[in-house]
Amino acid sequence: MKKIIAYPFSIIFYLAFGLVLVIFHAYQFIAHRGFGYQAHKISVDWLNFFIMRCLNLLGTRIYFENPYKLKNDVPHIIVANHQSMFDIPPLIWYLRKIHPKFISKKELGKGIPSVSYNLRHGGSVLIDRNDRESAVEAIKGFGEYLCKTNRTGVIFPEGTRSRDGKLKRFSENGLRNLIENCPRAIVIPVSIDNSWQLQKFGMFPLPIGVKIRFKVHKPIEIKSHKFDEIMEYSRGVIVKEL
Numbered sequence: 001m002k003k004i005i006a007y008p009f010s011i012i013f014y015l016a017f018g019l020v021l022v023i024f025h026a027y028q029f030i031a032h033r034g035f036g037y038q039a040h041k042i043s044v045d046w047l048n049f050f051i052m053r054c055l056n057l058l059g060t061r062i063y064f065e066n067p068y069k070l071k072n073d074v075p076h077i078i079v080a081n082h083q084s085m086f087d088i089p090p091l092i093w094y095l096r097k098i099h100p101k102f103i104s105k106k107e108l109g110k111g112i113p114s115v116s117y118n119l120r121h122g123g124s125v126l127i128d129r130n131d132r133e134s135a136v137e138a139i140k141g142f143g144e145y146l147c148k149t150n151r152t153g154v155i156f157p158e159g160t161r162s163r164d165g166k167l168k169r170f171s172e173n174g175l176r177n178l179i180e181n182c183p184r185a186i187v188i189p190v191s192i193d194n195s196w197q198l199q200k201f202g203m204f205p206l207p208i209g210v211k212i213r214f215k216v217h218k219p220i221e222i223k224s225h226k227f228d229e230i231m232e233y234s235r236g237v238i239v240k241e242l
Contacts, residue, residue: 006205009058013206016054018113020047025113032121044118045096048089055086059209060198064094066216068188072097075146075153075185076219077178079234081167081242082156083196090214091154091190099151103139103174105129123151139174143181153178153185157235165196167242170235172227179222179230189217189234191241215241 024047031039052062070076076098078091092100102119106126109119119126125142127135146153155178157170179185193213198206217237220230 002208003201003205006058006201006208009208010205013054013057014204016057017051020050020054021113021115024050025117028114028117028121032117037123040118040122041096041099044122045093047114047118048092051086051089052093055089055198058198058206061211062090062214063212064090064214064216066094068216068219070095070098070188070216070219071186072099073150075150075182076188077146077175077182077185077222078152078154078188078190079175079238080154080156080190081192081238082158082161083165083192083194084161084198086198086212087161087192087195090212094214095152095216099123099149100154101125101142101146101151102154103127103142103156123149136173136177139177140181143178146178147182147184152188153182161199162196163199165194165242167235167239170231172231175231176227179227183222185222186219187222187230187234188219189237191215191217191238193242213241 024043027043028040031043078100101122102124104119104124104126106128108116109126110116123145125138127138129135142153155174157175158168159171162168194210195212197210200207220233222230
């Protein structure tokens with residue numbers, strides 16, 4: 001029964017979602033071209049706020065727990081598990097004070113209103129997963145950018161999203177590259193629980209009444225820990241929440 005009800009609600013969601021993307025694409029373009037980085041960032045923050053409001057039309061509830069006062073004068077690296085394309089908006093909105101940027105596949109850099117524009121112009125990095133050498137160089141440059149600007153890089157070590165909520169193996173290559181090129185960053189593990197339910201039927205319909213929980217775990221300084229310790233700690237605290 002819930003799946004049947006989800007069809008009309010999904011249509012309403014996609015109409016609202018599409019309208020938000022189109023409106024904020026224009027808003028981003030004007031902000032970026034006319035007023036620079038900070039204006040563009042504000043437009044992206046509010047884009048993701050309204051994407052979450054679109055999810056509310058499905059009865060989706062998002063709970064974001066962040067008991068830590070994060071500094072905005074040092075770079076950060078967020079290490080998170082990945083369950084859905086809708087993991088992104090809460091991370092951007094609730095952690096907006098530390099300027100989250102993403103490592104994304106190059107295919108997302110074109111064709112999607114608002115999203116593609118932000119990935120190309122907002123400080124994120126687009127990589128070619130089929131060209132390891134260029135991907136390594138791109139992540140290296142991304143790490144250097146984070147250190148220079150005191151912004152935040154988000155990395156999903158699983159590589160691709162989990163379709164059943166079970167944590168996949170963490171690949172260490174991307175995170176190691178980031179850490180080596182931004183050694184004064186603070187690592188923040190973030191666990192994301194139950195967002196996979198939003199796409200359990202694919203992209204249509206989207207289920208109704210899904211509850212998603214995000215939890216920011218205790219940050220650790222790179223300079224005080226070995227890489228293996230950072231990797232083990234990050235994966236360990238995320239596993240405990242799933």
